[in-house]
Amino acid sequence: MAGWIRIIGLGPGSDGLLTPDALRWLELATDVVGYHPYVSRVPARPGLSLHPSDNREELVRARHALSMAQAGRYVAVVSGGDAGVFGMASAVFEAVESGDPAWAGLDIEVVPGISACLAAAARAGAPLGHDFCVLSLSDNLKPWDLLLHRLRAAAEAGFAMALYNPVSAARPWQLDEAFDVLRALLPGEVPVIFARAVTRPDEKLLVCPLREAKAALADMRTLVLICTEATRLIAKSSDECWVYAPRSVTRS
Ligand code: SAH
Numbered sequence: 138m139a140g141w142i143r144i145i146g147l148g149p150g151s152d153g154l155l156t157p158d159a160l161r162w163l164e165l166a167t168d169v170v171g172y173h174p175y176v177s178r179v180p181a182r183p184g185l186s187l188h189p190s191d192n193r194e195e196l197v198r199a200r201h202a203l204s205m206a207q208a209g210r211y212v213a214v215v216s217g218g219d220a221g222v223f224g225m226a227s228a229v230f231e232a233v234e235s236g237d238p239a240w241a242g243l244d245i246e247v248v249p250g251i252s253a254c255l256a257a258a259a260r261a262g263a264p265l266g267h268d269f270c271v272l273s274l275s276d277n278l279k280p281w282d283l284l285l286h287r288l289r290a291a292a293e294a295g296f297a298m299a300l301y302n303p304v305s306a307a308r309p310w311q312l313d314e315a316f317d318v319l320r321a322l323l324p325g326e327v328p329v330i331f332a333r334a335v336t337r338p339d340e341k342l343l344v345c346p347l348r349e350a351k352a353a354l355a356d357m358r359t360l361v362l363i364c365t366e367a368t369r370l371i372a373k374s375s376d377e378c379w380v381y382a383p384r385s386v387t388r389s
Contacts, residue, residue, distance in 0.1 A: 139243055140167070140210045142202055144226045146219040146250020147178055151336035154251045162248055163213055170202045171215035171225065179215065193277070195228035203232055203240045219252040223273050223301050254299035257332030257360045260342050262371075262379035264330060264364050267386055269297035274304075274311050281311065285318055292322040297368070297382060300361040304352055312352035312361070319363060323347055328370060328380055330362040331355055344370070344380060 143162040148154035163169070169179045173189035181187065190198050202212045216224030226247050233240045258265040270291050276284060291298050303312045319327075325348030333341040333356065343354060347363070355361055367386045371379040 138209050140206045140208070140212060141244035141246070142206045142212045142214060142229065143246050143248050144214045144220045144224075144229055145216070145248045146221070146224065146252070147175055147215055147217055148251045149218055149253050149256040149336045150178075150334065154256065154336055156248070156250065159248050159250060163215075165211055166213035167211045168202075168205055169213045169215060170198055170205075172198075175215045175217050179213070195225060196232055199225065199228040199232035200236060202229065203236060203243065206243050206245075207237070207239065216250070217253070218256075219250040220247060221249070222252045222254075222271065223275075253301065253332075253335060253360045254362070256335045257299070257330065257342075257362060260332060260335055260340075261330050261344065261362065263381040264328070264362050264368060265297055265299065266382035266384065267297065267365075267367070268295070269299060269382075271299045271301065273301045274315060275302040275308065276311065284311075285315070288315055288318055289322060292319055292363075295365055295367075295386070295388075297365050298363040300363065302357070303355045303359055303361045305357045309352070312355055316347070316350045316352070320347055323363075324366060327366060328364040328368050330364070330380060331359055332362065333359040335360065344378060 145159045145162055163179055168186045169176055170188045172192055176187050176189040202214045206212045214225045214229060220226040254271055272287060325346055327347040328344055329347050329350040331343040331354045367383055369381055369383060373379060
């Protein structure tokens with residue numbers, strides 16, 4: 138008898154932002170599959186097998202999960218944030234499409250989670266309160282030219298932007314090039330938010346103008362929010378402010 142697969146977003150880090158639905162499926166699972174930092178967030182218990190794996194092994198991991206479900210296991214495939222935002226959900230469906238035709242008939246459900254951009258925006262105020270887009274700065278699975286094209290198009294169209302995967306050891310220069318491209322199109326005063334490890338004990342939020350933004354302010358646990366010309370700042374204290382997008386906007 139076949140089991141099931143639940144593709145679960147664990148949220149940005151704190152237990153409070155793990156949804157009750159996600160928690161319920163994790164309690165019913167027999168197996169947890171995912172990138173090791175996410176699997177380590179699932180508490181061990183008798184009867185639960187953890188299958189942590191390395192980064193960039195998404196398809197192998199997805200096929201493993203599908204084979205286990207086919208063999209009758211109850212499999213949680215976990216991602217940080219939301220599994221559909223640069224997470225495991227796409228990898229599982231790629232594996233279904235290219236794998237055993239019987240996999241398409243398996244009991245699969247995607248359980249939404251709170252993505253990093255929502256948690257980061259909440260900390261800053263409401264910088265994504267108007268139209269925005271979400272981009273991954275990683276050029277592992279897409280050409281860098283295409284990313285620059287999308288960045289320029291988003292800046293020209295006036296979208297706020299949430300930049301995931303801004304830097305890594307293997308991609309040290311991309312974020313500075315992205316800032317240069319944006320500086321050519323947007324005023325230097327546009328606020329940029331560096332939201333690091335949001336909802337984790339080492340959380341850090343920094344707001345600076347685009348003219349001062351640099352890759353050295355980010356690491357792989359940082360989400361970078363590029364605001365717009367319409368974004369407003371309200372001083373909370375001498376070194377802290379709220380950042381919000383007004384509800385109405387005109388064409389500049
Ligand atoms: N599926 C995840 C994103 C995975 S891509 C989600 O929906 O949030 C990994 C990137 O997400 C990181 O490089 C970072 O840019 C961002 N990220 C994930 N968790 C974060 C957190 N707690 N604080 C800030 N950024 C985070």
